[in-house]
Amino acid sequence: xxxxxxxxxxxxxxxxxxxxxxxxxxxxxxxxxxxxxxxxxxxxxxxxxxxxxxxxxxxxxxxxxxxxxxxxxxxxxxxxxxxxxxxxxxxxxxxxxxxxxxxxxxxxxxxxxxxxxxxxxxxxxxxxxxxxxxxxxxxxxxxxxxxxxxxxxxxxxxxxxxxxxxxxxxxxxxxxxxxxxxxxxxxxxxxxxxxxxxxxxxxxxxxxxx
Amino acid sequence: xxxxxxxxxxxxxxxxxxxxxxxxxxxxxxxxxxxxxxxxxxxxxxxxxxxxxxxxxxxxxxxxxxxxxxxxxxxxxxxxxxxxxxxxxxxxxxxxxxxxxxxxxxxxxxxxxxxxxxxxxxxxxxxxxxxxxxxxxxxxxxxxxxxxxxxxxxxxxxxxxxxxxxxxxxxxxxxxxxxxxxxxxxxxxxxxxxxxxxxxxxxxxxxxxx
DNA sequence: CTTTATACTGGACATTTATACAGCTCCTTC
DNA sequence: GAAGGAGCTGTATAAATGTCCAGTATAAAG
Numbered sequence: 250x251x252x253x254x255x256x257x258x259x260x261x262x263x264x265x266x267x268x269x270x271x272x273x274x275x276x277x278x279x280x281x282x283x284x285x286x287x288x289x290x291x292x293x294x295x296x297x298x299x300x301x302x303x304x305x306x307x308x309x310x311x312x313x314x315x316x317x318x319x320x321x322x323x324x325x326x327x328x329x330x331x332x333x334x335x336x337x338x339x340x341x342x343x344x345x346x347x348x349x350x351x352x353x354x355x356x357x358x359x360x361x362x363x364x365x366x367x368x369x370x371x372x373x374x375x376x377x378x379x380x381x382x383x384x385x386x387x388x389x390x391x392x393x394x395x396x397x398x399x400x401x402x403x404x405x406x407x408x409x410x411x412x413x414x415x416x417x418x419x420x421x422x423x424x425x426x427x428x429x430x431x432x433x434x435x436x437x438x439x440x441x442x443x444x445x446x447x448x449x450x451x452x453x454x455x456x457x458x459x
Numbered sequence: 460x461x462x463x464x465x466x467x468x469x470x471x472x473x474x475x476x477x478x479x480x481x482x483x484x485x486x487x488x489x490x491x492x493x494x495x496x497x498x499x500x501x502x503x504x505x506x507x508x509x510x511x512x513x514x515x516x517x518x519x520x521x522x523x524x525x526x527x528x529x530x531x532x533x534x535x536x537x538x539x540x541x542x543x544x545x546x547x548x549x550x551x552x553x554x555x556x557x558x559x560x561x562x563x564x565x566x567x568x569x570x571x572x573x574x575x576x577x578x579x580x581x582x583x584x585x586x587x588x589x590x591x592x593x594x595x596x597x598x599x600x601x602x603x604x605x606x607x608x609x610x611x612x613x614x615x616x617x618x619x620x621x622x623x624x625x626x627x628x629x630x631x632x633x634x635x636x637x638x639x640x641x642x643x644x645x646x647x648x649x650x651x652x653x654x655x656x657x658x659x660x661x662x663x664x665x666x667x668x669x
Numbered sequence: 670c671t672t673t674a675t676a677c678t679g680g681a682c683a684t685t686t687a688t689a690c691a692g693c694t695c696c697t698t699c
Numbered sequence: 700g701a702a703g704g705a706g707c708t709g710t711a712t713a714a715a716t717g718t719c720c721a722g723t724a725t726a727a728a729g
Contacts (some may be wrong), residue, residue: 253509254675262544262564269542271518272526276716293718298675301645308481312685316482330540330566337721351622356540356568361600362665390571404666410673453660455572456614464705486686503688505706522686522715561719 251302369395382430395447408444484525526642564635577607592640605657
Protein backbone atom coordinates (compact mmCIF):
# COMPACT_ATOMS: atom_id res chain seq x y z
CA UNK A 250 0.00 0.00 0.00
CA UNK A 251 1.42 3.30 -1.09
CA UNK A 252 2.27 6.05 1.30
CA UNK A 253 -0.03 9.02 1.66
CA UNK A 254 0.80 12.68 1.33
CA UNK A 255 0.13 14.73 4.44
CA UNK A 256 -2.96 16.20 2.87
CA UNK A 257 -4.29 12.82 1.91
CA UNK A 258 -3.68 11.57 5.41
CA UNK A 259 -5.73 14.44 6.75
CA UNK A 260 -8.61 13.55 4.48
CA UNK A 261 -8.37 9.90 5.40
CA UNK A 262 -8.37 10.64 9.09
CA UNK A 263 -11.27 13.03 8.80
CA UNK A 264 -13.32 10.33 7.11
CA UNK A 265 -12.43 7.84 9.82
CA UNK A 266 -13.21 10.34 12.52
CA UNK A 267 -16.60 11.12 11.07
CA UNK A 268 -17.42 7.47 10.67
CA UNK A 269 -16.84 6.92 14.33
CA UNK A 270 -18.48 10.06 15.58
CA UNK A 271 -21.51 10.32 13.31
CA UNK A 272 -21.91 6.67 12.49
CA UNK A 273 -21.67 7.22 8.77
CA UNK A 274 -18.92 8.54 6.53
CA UNK A 275 -19.05 12.11 5.19
CA UNK A 276 -20.26 13.05 1.73
CA UNK A 277 -17.86 14.70 -0.68
CA UNK A 278 -19.44 18.05 0.00
CA UNK A 279 -18.99 17.60 3.71
CA UNK A 280 -15.32 16.81 3.20
CA UNK A 281 -14.99 19.91 1.03
CA UNK A 282 -16.73 22.02 3.65
CA UNK A 283 -14.48 20.72 6.43
CA UNK A 284 -11.32 21.61 4.53
CA UNK A 285 -12.80 24.80 3.14
CA UNK A 286 -12.56 23.62 -0.46
CA UNK A 287 -14.59 25.77 -2.78
CA UNK A 288 -15.01 22.86 -5.11
CA UNK A 289 -16.41 19.43 -4.38
CA UNK A 290 -13.90 18.06 -6.81
CA UNK A 291 -10.99 18.75 -4.52
CA UNK A 292 -12.53 16.24 -2.13
CA UNK A 293 -13.29 13.83 -4.96
CA UNK A 294 -9.72 13.97 -6.22
CA UNK A 295 -8.33 13.21 -2.81
CA UNK A 296 -10.70 10.36 -2.22
CA UNK A 297 -9.88 8.90 -5.62
CA UNK A 298 -6.21 9.12 -4.74
CA UNK A 299 -6.94 7.30 -1.49
CA UNK A 300 -8.86 4.63 -3.38
CA UNK A 301 -6.08 4.31 -5.96
CA UNK A 302 -3.55 3.90 -3.20
CA UNK A 303 -5.61 1.22 -1.58
CA UNK A 304 -6.68 2.99 1.59
CA UNK A 305 -10.36 3.41 0.84
CA UNK A 306 -13.15 1.52 -0.87
CA UNK A 307 -16.52 2.71 -2.06
CA UNK A 308 -19.59 1.62 -3.97
CA UNK A 309 -20.07 3.77 -7.08
CA UNK A 310 -23.16 5.93 -7.05
CA UNK A 311 -23.96 5.23 -3.47
CA UNK A 312 -24.14 8.07 -0.99
CA UNK A 313 -21.70 7.94 1.90
CA UNK A 314 -20.22 4.63 0.96
CA UNK A 315 -16.60 5.43 1.79
CA UNK A 316 -14.95 2.91 4.03
CA UNK A 317 -11.39 2.12 4.97
CA UNK A 318 -9.88 -1.02 3.59
CA UNK A 319 -9.46 -3.32 6.52
CA UNK A 320 -5.86 -3.96 7.25
CA UNK A 321 -5.55 -6.67 9.82
CA UNK A 322 -4.62 -5.31 13.20
CA UNK A 323 -4.08 -1.88 11.82
CA UNK A 324 -6.74 0.66 12.12
CA UNK A 325 -9.25 -1.14 14.18
CA UNK A 326 -10.39 0.13 17.50
CA UNK A 327 -11.03 -3.33 18.75
CA UNK A 328 -7.69 -4.48 19.99
CA UNK A 329 -6.32 -0.99 20.21
CA UNK A 330 -8.31 0.05 23.21
CA UNK A 331 -8.02 -1.50 26.62
CA UNK A 332 -10.49 -1.15 29.44
CA UNK A 333 -8.64 -0.32 32.61
CA UNK A 334 -10.43 -0.21 35.96
CA UNK A 335 -10.03 2.88 38.10
CA UNK A 336 -9.25 2.08 41.71
CA UNK A 337 -10.90 4.50 44.01
CA UNK A 338 -9.61 4.94 47.48
CA UNK A 339 -8.29 2.05 49.45
CA UNK A 340 -7.47 -1.22 47.77
CA UNK A 341 -7.96 -3.93 50.34
CA UNK A 342 -4.89 -6.06 50.07
CA UNK A 343 -4.11 -7.25 46.62
CA UNK A 344 -5.26 -5.01 43.78
CA UNK A 345 -6.49 -7.96 41.79
CA UNK A 346 -8.48 -9.27 44.71
CA UNK A 347 -11.19 -6.89 45.71
CA UNK A 348 -11.58 -3.37 44.54
CA UNK A 349 -13.61 -0.94 46.55
CA UNK A 350 -15.32 2.15 45.33
CA UNK A 351 -14.10 2.03 41.77
CA UNK A 352 -14.81 5.06 39.62
CA UNK A 353 -15.48 2.81 36.67
CA UNK A 354 -13.10 2.35 33.82
CA UNK A 355 -10.84 4.30 31.54
CA UNK A 356 -10.50 3.29 27.96
CA UNK A 357 -6.88 3.61 27.01
CA UNK A 358 -5.24 3.66 23.61
CA UNK A 359 -2.58 1.00 24.02
CA UNK A 360 -0.80 1.84 20.81
CA UNK A 361 -0.26 5.47 21.63
CA UNK A 362 0.71 4.75 25.19
CA UNK A 363 2.82 1.79 24.24
CA UNK A 364 1.60 -0.33 27.10
CA UNK A 365 0.81 -4.00 27.15
CA UNK A 366 -2.37 -4.19 29.16
CA UNK A 367 -2.63 -7.26 31.29
CA UNK A 368 -5.33 -8.13 33.73
CA UNK A 369 -3.12 -6.54 36.34
CA UNK A 370 -3.13 -3.07 34.86
CA UNK A 371 -5.17 -0.53 36.75
CA UNK A 372 -5.60 3.21 37.10
CA UNK A 373 -5.34 5.46 40.14
CA UNK A 374 -6.71 8.92 40.76
CA UNK A 375 -3.91 11.05 42.17
CA UNK A 376 -4.62 12.88 45.42
CA UNK A 377 -2.42 15.69 46.64
CA UNK A 378 0.68 17.09 45.05
CA UNK A 379 3.40 14.91 46.50
CA UNK A 380 4.61 14.05 43.00
CA UNK A 381 4.46 17.55 41.59
CA UNK A 382 8.21 17.46 40.90
CA UNK A 383 7.51 14.82 38.28
CA UNK A 384 4.65 16.93 36.96
CA UNK A 385 1.99 14.66 38.32
CA UNK A 386 -0.77 16.81 39.76
CA UNK A 387 -3.79 16.11 41.91
CA UNK A 388 -6.71 14.77 39.93
CA UNK A 389 -4.51 13.14 37.33
CA UNK A 390 -5.19 9.57 36.43
CA UNK A 391 -2.11 7.35 36.44
CA UNK A 392 -2.03 3.99 34.73
CA UNK A 393 -0.25 1.43 36.85
CA UNK A 394 1.14 -1.88 35.74
CA UNK A 395 1.08 -4.34 38.59
CA UNK A 396 3.78 -6.89 39.02
CA UNK A 397 6.33 -5.01 36.98
CA UNK A 398 9.81 -4.89 38.41
CA UNK A 399 10.51 -1.28 39.43
CA UNK A 400 13.73 0.28 38.30
CA UNK A 401 15.36 3.19 40.09
CA UNK A 402 13.68 6.42 39.05
CA UNK A 403 10.37 4.80 38.21
CA UNK A 404 7.21 6.18 39.70
CA UNK A 405 5.52 3.45 41.69
CA UNK A 406 2.31 2.93 43.60
CA UNK A 407 3.10 1.60 47.05
CA UNK A 408 1.02 0.39 49.92
CA UNK A 409 1.79 2.30 53.10
CA UNK A 410 -0.43 1.73 56.14
CA UNK A 411 -3.26 0.45 54.00
CA UNK A 412 -3.07 3.57 51.84
CA UNK A 413 -1.83 3.75 48.29
CA UNK A 414 0.71 6.43 47.60
CA UNK A 415 2.59 7.42 44.53
CA UNK A 416 6.33 7.80 44.98
CA UNK A 417 9.57 7.59 43.08
CA UNK A 418 11.45 4.36 43.56
CA UNK A 419 15.11 4.93 44.32
CA UNK A 420 17.96 2.76 45.46
CA UNK A 421 20.70 4.16 47.69
CA UNK A 422 23.61 2.06 48.92
CA UNK A 423 21.84 -1.06 47.73
CA UNK A 424 18.72 -0.29 49.75
CA UNK A 425 15.48 0.81 48.11
CA UNK A 426 13.33 3.63 49.44
CA UNK A 427 10.52 5.85 48.26
CA UNK A 428 11.06 9.49 47.45
CA UNK A 429 8.33 12.11 47.32
CA UNK A 430 8.80 14.62 44.53
CA UNK A 431 7.83 17.51 46.76
CA UNK A 432 9.98 18.84 49.57
CA UNK A 433 6.95 19.28 51.81
CA UNK A 434 6.47 15.55 51.90
CA UNK A 435 8.74 13.07 53.66
CA UNK A 436 10.58 10.26 51.95
CA UNK A 437 9.75 6.78 53.08
CA UNK A 438 12.38 4.37 54.21
CA UNK A 439 10.72 1.01 54.58
CA UNK A 440 10.87 -0.69 57.97
CA UNK A 441 10.59 -4.18 56.65
CA UNK A 442 9.65 -5.04 53.16
CA UNK A 443 8.60 -2.63 50.51
CA UNK A 444 5.04 -3.16 49.30
CA UNK A 445 5.13 -2.10 45.67
CA UNK A 446 1.76 -2.27 43.96
CA UNK A 447 2.97 -1.43 40.51
CA UNK A 448 4.86 0.89 38.22
CA UNK A 449 3.37 3.91 36.51
CA UNK A 450 3.33 3.57 32.75
CA UNK A 451 1.10 6.42 31.67
CA UNK A 452 -0.87 9.44 32.80
CA UNK A 453 -4.14 10.99 31.72
CA UNK A 454 -5.23 14.46 32.78
CA UNK A 455 -8.50 16.18 32.25
CA UNK A 456 -8.44 19.96 32.28
CA UNK A 457 -10.86 20.51 35.09
CA UNK A 458 -12.39 23.91 34.45
CA UNK A 459 -14.73 22.73 31.73
CA UNK B 460 -37.48 2.74 25.84
CA UNK B 461 -40.52 1.09 24.35
CA UNK B 462 -40.60 -2.47 23.15
CA UNK B 463 -40.41 -3.21 19.45
CA UNK B 464 -42.74 -5.31 17.34
CA UNK B 465 -41.12 -8.27 15.67
CA UNK B 466 -41.14 -6.54 12.32
CA UNK B 467 -39.56 -3.41 13.78
CA UNK B 468 -36.90 -5.52 15.41
CA UNK B 469 -36.12 -7.07 12.05
CA UNK B 470 -35.68 -3.63 10.52
CA UNK B 471 -33.52 -2.47 13.39
CA UNK B 472 -31.29 -5.49 13.17
CA UNK B 473 -30.95 -5.15 9.44
CA UNK B 474 -29.78 -1.57 9.87
CA UNK B 475 -27.25 -2.59 12.50
CA UNK B 476 -26.05 -5.46 10.37
CA UNK B 477 -25.51 -3.26 7.35
CA UNK B 478 -23.67 -0.69 9.42
CA UNK B 479 -21.21 -3.28 10.55
CA UNK B 480 -20.81 -5.05 7.26
CA UNK B 481 -20.86 -2.16 4.79
CA UNK B 482 -19.58 0.54 7.05
CA UNK B 483 -22.55 2.80 6.52
CA UNK B 484 -26.25 2.44 7.28
CA UNK B 485 -28.71 1.59 4.50
CA UNK B 486 -30.91 4.13 2.73
CA UNK B 487 -34.68 3.83 2.96
CA UNK B 488 -34.77 2.36 -0.51
CA UNK B 489 -32.26 -0.28 0.43
CA UNK B 490 -34.32 -1.23 3.47
CA UNK B 491 -37.39 -1.45 1.25
CA UNK B 492 -35.54 -3.61 -1.25
CA UNK B 493 -34.26 -5.93 1.46
CA UNK B 494 -37.77 -6.56 2.79
CA UNK B 495 -39.35 -6.57 -0.65
CA UNK B 496 -41.43 -3.51 0.06
CA UNK B 497 -42.89 -2.02 -3.09
CA UNK B 498 -42.94 1.36 -1.43
CA UNK B 499 -40.12 3.27 0.19
CA UNK B 500 -42.60 4.55 2.68
CA UNK B 501 -42.94 1.19 4.35
CA UNK B 502 -39.31 1.54 5.35
CA UNK B 503 -39.81 5.16 6.32
CA UNK B 504 -42.72 4.29 8.58
CA UNK B 505 -40.76 1.62 10.36
CA UNK B 506 -37.76 3.82 10.85
CA UNK B 507 -39.95 6.61 12.18
CA UNK B 508 -41.47 4.15 14.61
CA UNK B 509 -37.97 3.14 15.70
CA UNK B 510 -37.04 6.79 16.16
CA UNK B 511 -40.24 7.50 18.07
CA UNK B 512 -39.55 4.55 20.34
CA UNK B 513 -36.05 5.81 20.99
CA UNK B 514 -34.02 3.12 19.25
CA UNK B 515 -32.67 5.15 16.35
CA UNK B 516 -31.45 8.66 15.68
CA UNK B 517 -30.92 10.44 12.41
CA UNK B 518 -30.00 13.80 10.97
CA UNK B 519 -32.88 15.16 8.88
CA UNK B 520 -32.14 15.53 5.21
CA UNK B 521 -28.91 13.64 5.39
CA UNK B 522 -28.39 10.48 3.41
CA UNK B 523 -27.66 7.33 5.40
CA UNK B 524 -27.63 9.05 8.74
CA UNK B 525 -29.41 6.36 10.72
CA UNK B 526 -27.63 5.31 13.85
CA UNK B 527 -28.58 3.41 16.97
CA UNK B 528 -29.07 5.41 20.13
CA UNK B 529 -26.23 4.66 22.51
CA UNK B 530 -27.34 2.86 25.60
CA UNK B 531 -25.34 4.32 28.45
CA UNK B 532 -23.36 1.99 30.62
CA UNK B 533 -23.43 -0.69 28.02
CA UNK B 534 -20.27 -2.54 27.33
CA UNK B 535 -19.78 -0.83 24.05
CA UNK B 536 -16.54 0.79 23.14
CA UNK B 537 -17.92 2.39 20.06
CA UNK B 538 -19.25 5.76 21.06
CA UNK B 539 -17.00 6.04 24.06
CA UNK B 540 -13.81 6.31 22.12
CA UNK B 541 -13.01 9.14 19.77
CA UNK B 542 -10.29 9.19 17.16
CA UNK B 543 -8.29 12.36 17.50
CA UNK B 544 -5.68 13.23 14.89
CA UNK B 545 -2.24 14.13 16.13
CA UNK B 546 -0.92 17.23 14.46
CA UNK B 547 2.76 17.08 13.96
CA UNK B 548 4.69 20.21 13.34
CA UNK B 549 3.58 23.38 11.70
CA UNK B 550 0.01 24.18 10.78
CA UNK B 551 0.01 26.80 8.07
CA UNK B 552 -2.79 29.17 8.92
CA UNK B 553 -6.03 27.57 9.86
CA UNK B 554 -5.80 24.20 11.59
CA UNK B 555 -8.30 22.82 9.13
CA UNK B 556 -6.34 24.28 6.26
CA UNK B 557 -2.91 22.87 6.18
CA UNK B 558 -1.42 20.53 8.69
CA UNK B 559 1.83 18.82 8.03
CA UNK B 560 3.25 15.52 9.11
CA UNK B 561 0.56 14.03 11.30
CA UNK B 562 1.72 11.30 13.66
CA UNK B 563 -1.50 9.41 13.22
CA UNK B 564 -4.26 9.29 15.77
CA UNK B 565 -4.88 8.88 19.46
CA UNK B 566 -7.92 7.06 20.65
CA UNK B 567 -9.37 8.98 23.53
CA UNK B 568 -11.92 7.96 26.12
CA UNK B 569 -14.43 10.76 25.85
CA UNK B 570 -16.37 9.78 28.94
CA UNK B 571 -13.41 9.83 31.28
CA UNK B 572 -12.04 13.01 29.84
CA UNK B 573 -15.44 14.62 29.71
CA UNK B 574 -14.84 16.10 26.30
CA UNK B 575 -17.27 16.42 23.44
CA UNK B 576 -15.15 15.51 20.48
CA UNK B 577 -16.03 17.47 17.39
CA UNK B 578 -14.31 17.34 14.06
CA UNK B 579 -12.28 20.25 15.31
CA UNK B 580 -10.64 18.44 18.16
CA UNK B 581 -7.00 17.56 17.64
CA UNK B 582 -3.93 16.56 19.60
CA UNK B 583 -0.50 18.17 19.81
CA UNK B 584 2.80 16.67 20.88
CA UNK B 585 4.41 19.05 23.35
CA UNK B 586 7.95 20.15 22.60
CA UNK B 587 10.10 21.78 25.20
CA UNK B 588 9.24 22.67 28.76
CA UNK B 589 7.76 26.13 28.42
CA UNK B 590 4.61 24.97 30.21
CA UNK B 591 6.32 23.07 32.98
CA UNK B 592 4.72 25.38 35.56
CA UNK B 593 1.40 23.86 34.65
CA UNK B 594 2.96 20.42 34.80
CA UNK B 595 2.93 19.93 31.07
CA UNK B 596 6.18 18.31 30.06
CA UNK B 597 7.91 17.68 26.76
CA UNK B 598 6.57 14.63 24.96
CA UNK B 599 3.13 14.97 26.49
CA UNK B 600 0.17 14.82 24.19
CA UNK B 601 -2.35 17.61 24.71
CA UNK B 602 -5.88 17.42 23.39
CA UNK B 603 -6.98 20.72 21.90
CA UNK B 604 -10.50 21.83 21.16
CA UNK B 605 -10.52 24.25 18.29
CA UNK B 606 -12.95 27.11 18.19
CA UNK B 607 -13.55 27.16 21.90
CA UNK B 608 -13.58 30.58 23.51
CA UNK B 609 -10.51 30.80 25.75
CA UNK B 610 -11.02 32.02 29.29
CA UNK B 611 -8.27 33.62 31.34
CA UNK B 612 -6.07 30.91 32.79
CA UNK B 613 -6.81 28.40 30.08
CA UNK B 614 -3.94 26.74 28.32
CA UNK B 615 -4.23 27.50 24.62
CA UNK B 616 -2.46 26.52 21.42
CA UNK B 617 -1.53 29.67 19.55
CA UNK B 618 -0.02 30.36 16.18
CA UNK B 619 3.13 32.47 16.46
CA UNK B 620 5.25 32.97 13.33
CA UNK B 621 3.83 29.88 11.71
CA UNK B 622 4.69 27.81 14.78
CA UNK B 623 2.26 26.36 17.25
CA UNK B 624 3.02 27.09 20.84
CA UNK B 625 1.30 26.17 24.04
CA UNK B 626 0.77 29.07 26.41
CA UNK B 627 -1.51 30.24 29.18
CA UNK B 628 -4.12 32.72 28.04
CA UNK B 629 -4.28 35.70 30.37
CA UNK B 630 -6.01 39.06 30.29
CA UNK B 631 -4.41 42.06 31.91
CA UNK B 632 -6.00 45.49 31.85
CA UNK B 633 -8.48 44.27 29.28
CA UNK B 634 -5.78 43.12 26.92
CA UNK B 635 -5.06 39.47 26.28
CA UNK B 636 -1.57 38.03 26.13
CA UNK B 637 0.13 34.67 26.31
CA UNK B 638 2.10 33.62 29.34
CA UNK B 639 4.76 30.95 29.34
CA UNK B 640 4.74 28.85 32.49
CA UNK B 641 8.51 28.83 32.71
CA UNK B 642 10.61 31.84 33.66
CA UNK B 643 13.20 30.96 31.03
CA UNK B 644 10.66 31.60 28.30
CA UNK B 645 9.27 35.01 27.37
CA UNK B 646 5.62 35.96 27.50
CA UNK B 647 4.03 36.96 24.25
CA UNK B 648 2.21 40.22 23.87
CA UNK B 649 0.44 40.07 20.54
CA UNK B 650 1.30 42.79 18.03
CA UNK B 651 -1.98 42.67 16.23
CA UNK B 652 -4.50 39.98 16.68
CA UNK B 653 -4.07 36.89 18.75
CA UNK B 654 -4.19 33.68 16.72
CA UNK B 655 -5.68 31.15 19.10
CA UNK B 656 -5.87 27.68 17.63
CA UNK B 657 -7.76 26.13 20.47
CA UNK B 658 -8.07 25.42 24.15
CA UNK B 659 -6.47 22.48 25.91
CA UNK B 660 -9.02 20.10 27.36
CA UNK B 661 -6.94 17.10 28.28
CA UNK B 662 -3.44 15.64 28.46
CA UNK B 663 -2.00 12.19 27.90
CA UNK B 664 1.49 11.20 28.97
CA UNK B 665 3.40 8.06 28.30
CA UNK B 666 6.09 7.18 30.76
CA UNK B 667 9.00 7.07 28.42
CA UNK B 668 11.43 4.59 29.91
CA UNK B 669 9.47 1.51 28.93
C1' DC C 670 11.65 22.23 -21.48
C1' DT C 671 8.14 18.72 -21.11
C1' DT C 672 5.82 15.50 -18.42
C1' DT C 673 3.62 13.91 -14.31
C1' DA C 674 1.47 14.07 -9.84
C1' DT C 675 -0.71 16.84 -6.46
C1' DA C 676 -3.96 20.17 -5.17
C1' DC C 677 -7.21 22.71 -6.19
C1' DT C 678 -11.57 26.05 -8.84
C1' DG C 679 -16.08 26.27 -11.20
C1' DG C 680 -19.97 24.61 -13.43
C1' DA C 681 -23.18 21.17 -14.85
C1' DC C 682 -26.13 17.07 -14.61
C1' DA C 683 -28.19 12.61 -13.53
C1' DT C 684 -29.13 9.73 -9.53
C1' DT C 685 -29.87 8.81 -5.12
C1' DT C 686 -32.23 9.89 -1.29
C1' DA C 687 -35.28 11.84 2.25
C1' DT C 688 -39.70 13.19 2.88
C1' DA C 689 -44.49 14.55 2.31
C1' DC C 690 -49.41 13.42 1.00
C1' DA C 691 -53.15 10.29 0.04
C1' DG C 692 -54.58 6.16 0.22
C1' DC C 693 -55.28 0.75 1.54
C1' DT C 694 -55.87 -3.82 4.53
C1' DC C 695 -55.76 -6.29 8.73
C1' DC C 696 -56.09 -6.74 13.48
C1' DT C 697 -57.12 -5.35 18.18
C1' DT C 698 -59.62 -2.51 21.47
C1' DC C 699 -63.32 -0.09 23.05
C1' DG D 700 -69.10 -1.02 14.44
C1' DA D 701 -66.13 2.79 15.30
C1' DA D 702 -61.40 3.97 16.37
C1' DG D 703 -56.72 3.37 16.09
C1' DG D 704 -52.37 1.42 15.28
C1' DA D 705 -49.30 -1.48 12.51
C1' DG D 706 -47.97 -2.48 7.98
C1' DC D 707 -48.03 -1.47 3.49
C1' DT D 708 -48.83 0.74 -1.76
C1' DG D 709 -48.26 4.57 -5.06
C1' DT D 710 -47.01 9.06 -6.54
C1' DA D 711 -44.47 13.20 -6.27
C1' DT D 712 -40.80 16.52 -5.27
C1' DA D 713 -36.97 19.09 -3.41
C1' DA D 714 -32.65 18.43 -1.62
C1' DA D 715 -28.50 15.83 -1.16
C1' DT D 716 -25.11 13.53 -3.47
C1' DG D 717 -21.90 11.26 -6.88
C1' DT D 718 -19.72 12.12 -11.03
C1' DC D 719 -18.09 14.18 -15.29
C1' DC D 720 -15.76 17.92 -17.97
C1' DA D 721 -12.70 21.75 -18.42
C1' DG D 722 -9.61 24.42 -16.42
C1' DT D 723 -5.38 26.69 -13.18
C1' DA D 724 -1.18 26.54 -10.30
C1' DT D 725 2.82 24.41 -8.32
C1' DA D 726 6.46 21.43 -7.51
C1' DA D 727 9.09 17.41 -8.55
C1' DA D 728 10.91 14.26 -12.03
C1' DG D 729 12.66 13.12 -16.54
